[in-house]
Amino acid sequence: MTMISRVLLAGLVASYAYAAPSALSGPTVKLGDATFVGANLGTTQRFLGIPFAQPPVGNLRFRLPQPITYTNGTYDATDYGLSCGQQSVDLPIVTGLVAEAADFLVDTIFGKVFPDQEDCLTINIVKPKSATSKSKLPVVVWIFGGGFELGSTSMYDGGLIVGRSQAIGQPVVYVSMNYRLNGFGFLSSKEVKEAGVGNLGLHDQREALRWIQKYIGQFGGDPSKVTIWGESAGAISVSLQMLANGGNTEGLFRAGFMQSGAPIPVGDITHGQKYYDSIVKDTGCTSAKDTLQCLREVPYQKLKDAINNTPSIFAYQSLNLAWLPRTDGVFLTDDPLKLVQQGKVAQIPYITGNCDDEGTLFSLANLNVTTDAQFKTYLKNTFLPGIPDSAVDQIAKLYPSDVTQGSPFGTGIFNALTPQFKRLAAFQGDGVFQAPRRWFLQYTASKQNVWVFISKRLKSIPILGSAHFTDIINSYGGGEMGDHLIRFANTLNPNPVIGYQWPKYNLATKKVATYVEGLIPVVTGTDDFREEAMKYLTEVTLAYPV
Template identity: 50%
Template sequence: MFGIVAAALTGLCQVQASLAIPHVSAPTVQLDKAIFTGSSTGNVSRFLGIPYAQPPVGNLRFQRPLMHLPYSGHYNVTAFGPSCIQQTDSVTIPYNISPSALEVIEAVFGSYSTGPDNYDEDCLTINVIVPAGVSAHAKLPVVMWIYGGGFEFGQTADPSTDGGAIVQRSIDIGLPIIYVSANYRVSGFLAGKEVQDAGVGNLGLRDQREALRWLQKYISAFGGDPKKVTIWGQSAGAVSVSLQMVTNGGNNEGLFRAAFMESGSPFPVGPITESQPAYDAFVLNAGCSHANNTLQCLREAPISSIRAAINDSTSVLSFSSVSLAYQWGPSADGDFLKDDPQKLVLQGSVSPVPLVSGDCDDEGTLFSLSNANITTDQEVQDYISKYFVRNMPNASSVEKLLQLYPSDPAQGSPFDTGLQDAITPQYKRLAAIQGDLIFQAPRRFFLQHRSSKQTIYSYLSKRDKTTSVLGSYHGTDMQIIYGGGDLGDYLIRFVATLNPNSNTSLHWPTYSPSSPQLLTLLDGPTPLEITNDTYRAAAFDYVTQLLLEDPL
């Protein structure tokens, strides 16, 4: 339980209570019968580590999130709460990688090898960052950030995603907004028959939904408008945004009015029961294979056993890479996701809110380092057959895919770099396939089916194309937003007005069936241009066809 009285507010989540009267100069907000005291720096005030759900510990482990109890007492909310229990892993780096590419890889993946400094099961906390001195009656637009990390790792306490920078920039351009972020359970998407029967699939997505409900109840106290919430994420966070759009028959319950997705769309996933082998392995590694009720055994097991079992599972950084044959991705559980998300799109189960969706040009490069030991055509065919189109009845389907993605390095990713960056004979080919299967083709599929039904803007980032081996790799657009770049201004304007334009350097047209145009971000003297979303059309169409027949 969290703090109903001051004596209970110690230990987990770093949410501490004090009976002392808060210092008058610190920002405060009242929620229920509690006073929350945050901190201010310059023009920005922060309220960090507020619990939004009951701690998922003890018998609530691997259960759906429960609404928090009414607040009372005093809370000192000046530090992020602990990150959720998660996998620690490291990417395999080819021996012939360049020093500049190695520096990027270590920056992107370095923290995943050790995990967060501060983690705990009691991790479901939310952070609210506002313009300093904002009135409770201001009704400012709100953006809720959902972090990525392959559904295996990630946290709100990440210095590279400083919400204060977003709020400060919004003040600078005269469109102040409120920034919110919330921890959700990663490395906790159990799947299998037992999970389906218990109705506890897709727990991290359910956590996000609960955080959105918290916003509806409490954001007004911080000066936010609950009717003006935009959900925003990158990578697994962007996929999460898209799945919040397709759940519940497309009825978003008034929880958000817009969506912004960086490198993530509704991608094809199969039934939750297909992951039974992964569940069985997890149960075995946690020491619960003897139990009649394995889920209950997992709830009662020492957290050290759970964490060890998580680390024993495969990951997005392992050889299987971005294939969802690994443990922790979302799945069609028949409840939160009643079907394969792409089929839900075809059924019209989509929240018809304005949206932005974009990709980086070389999405697959980072994820192809761990399988760079694949060097022949046959090895590529075997790999794709095992991890991406596992249930295809004959080899011809994979053979056609490989014809569309030839081994010629000049046609691989990083794209438009000729024979450069071919660190192995198949690296650029694998990078092209993996980037398109998981990121690029699902985005185009989604937008093609929704652009006549709702307002859509789309972009392609080709920034940092000169990064050795990696090109415009997955996540480079994050730097353009959190680092104060032009895409960040488009984001803020979209959150504030539902239109990314107005006093921007280039007008960003809407995406339509007859004119699928992209805001394209480039290096060099012309940083922005408008291009058509028609590249690799035959390959995208075939990828989509394959994965609709055989979801990941």
């Protein structure tokens, strides 16, 4: 478990704008008329905190990201830029062994405090020290997770990926970007829809990908060999980038790698109206003729305080998030599940998969649901408001209160924190993570090369099992998943010449790589668990998207 502390970084940052050129020494790169000075670290070079778009401040708040022009000067690129505005989180109150398990993940992911500011659209590059502008190395672009509400590039050390890629003889260039989060990046309402400024966080990611096309050659990367990669909200982002523009990648990336994320069952951007109205009220913009323009003029901290008054990822409603991508008519021209059904998906090779117990972490938020009746009430009134009683009854039948069928899966009568905890965990994990992945595969696996994984490692963590985020250790910690990623970025095939051969996924056999603990770390399994239940959840969320 100590590997997590190795993966996550301190988050001490410095603004590029206040560099002292005379004090800088290190590798340099020329971008436009500006010189950025990075740092050497072992066999890598790092260029951190470079702005990739104009600061989204003042009248550029709640507007699409604008391209940046670099002017004369020398700038410090040795530290991460400040994070984008973070939404505060009220962590679940748990005790004993449960608290220890929760601390491992909850505090690690969501309990970090990152210095933030509105001028936050920065990009980071880690490259092999030996790479030159002629190297043409594959590029892996990391999109961090955090429920679209919080998170930062400074959580993840790209040097671990680059160093490992050098060690196995398949070097890559690593890139990560900040993007606007919560109400700053995913404001949702009729006003936002009419202005055409929805899903700004996704637009930020797209702008970063355009920046990569323009500049990554300076760092030794090949702009024609970009793989976009993410976990959780980052993986969902990867999938939505594949759906944008009718599935036309615009040459921005050639492959995708998704850990615990797929096109999510969301509906129209007006479904977030109540949260928009809430921050309008809390910022004193209610009487304004143009409430969106009023929000652009509100002081940063006042707006952030209003966003903090909306439900966070560990609120009672849990994964029915307040701030997340929704159908805006611009970036997402229809509900994501429907775009998948329509075949409007980039036909590129991709890897996708899940942890076995995706829902346990988030089910700590509703421990007061302890009876069958409360479970049904939670479904109908909180998690999927508006679904008919018949749907509630069928979901309750497919996800019974029998703890031996709940998540953490395969743990029998153990880990039943409450009479409904394992049931809720199974339902949430399937509804938000596993079922959307299955839907995505149903419409793409016969058209492009696809590999699928299930991570069953760390199953022994009390209460949480193989929880959401636990596979990060395998990708950033020098494990098999990291090697699969690196080989995939290089050759569009995750398999080594000698060793375990991960079969391509097809709808007939549904074979997947299963990461397990023991002498044989990866085995082949079948993606056929809870098929009836997940199929029904997709039918319901197609009809009643959040």
